[in-house]
Amino acid sequence: xxxxxxxxxxxxxxxxxxxxxxxxxxxxxxxxxxxxxxxxxxxxxxxxxxxxxxxxxxxxxxxxxxxxxxxxxxxxxxxxxxxxxxxxxxxxxxxxxxxxxxxxxxxxxxxxxxxxxxxxxxxxxxxxxxxxxxxxxxxxxxxxxxxxxxxxx
Ligand code: HEC
Numbered sequence: 001x002x003x004x005x006x007x008x009x010x011x012x013x014x015x016x017x018x019x020x021x022x023x024x025x026x027x028x029x030x031x032x033x034x035x036x037x038x039x040x041x042x043x044x045x046x047x048x049x050x051x052x053x054x055x056x057x058x059x060x061x062x063x064x065x066x067x068x069x070x071x072x073x074x075x076x077x078x079x080x081x082x083x084x085x086x087x088x089x090x091x092x093x094x095x096x097x098x099x100x101x102x103x104x105x106x107x108x109x110x111x112x113x114x115x116x117x118x119x120x121x122x123x124x125x126x127x128x129x130x131x132x133x134x135x136x137x138x139x140x141x142x143x144x145x146x147x148x149x150x151x152x153x
Contacts, residue, residue: 032075035068043136046101050130055112058105058129062098065136069095077147090143097135104129 042061049058072091076084104125111122 035071039065039068039140043133043140046133049105050126050133053126055105055108055129059102059109062102062105066095066098066102069098072143083147087143087147090139090146094136094139094143097132097139100132101129101136104132 042064045057045061049055069091072094073088076087076091078084108122108125108129111125
């Protein structure tokens, strides 16, 4: 009986220590988590803009994703050279897609302001913007699949 209680108290202490340690590592990881959370919000805004063909919010959001992609290039994991290069290629690809989303959205905004929504090439531009959105999501998924778990564990 007494022994069972001691065991329970010990188990409680161990659990508290584990919680404490994981809180500590969460605090250290905060910057990258914050970056990623902002990325996520930006993607949703861009998707809504694409569906509504209303691009006003896109350039600023694409800029945020671009800045984050550039920050990610400073966070490549230590370890094998090929891992580092793969991580960097995802980050640079993300940066390129974000810049293209920004410049295409700026063109579409100009066309729409000039009341030329269907002027030459506008429809293709809308589709190109959607394609870069797809490329962006592809980079999120590719990098997460390969690197996110390893960084967390
Ligand atoms: C070059 C690699 C890379 C790219 C590209 C990338 N991420 Fe991440 N992301 C990470 C890593 C690494 C973590 C884990 C960070 C941690 O927990 O310390 C992460 C974590 C996250 C998280 C935190 C929650 C979770 O599930 O762990 C979100 C949200 C997120 N990313 C969203 C995005 C979005 C949206 C994009 C694309 C616009 C993106 N990420 C692109 C590397 C990347």
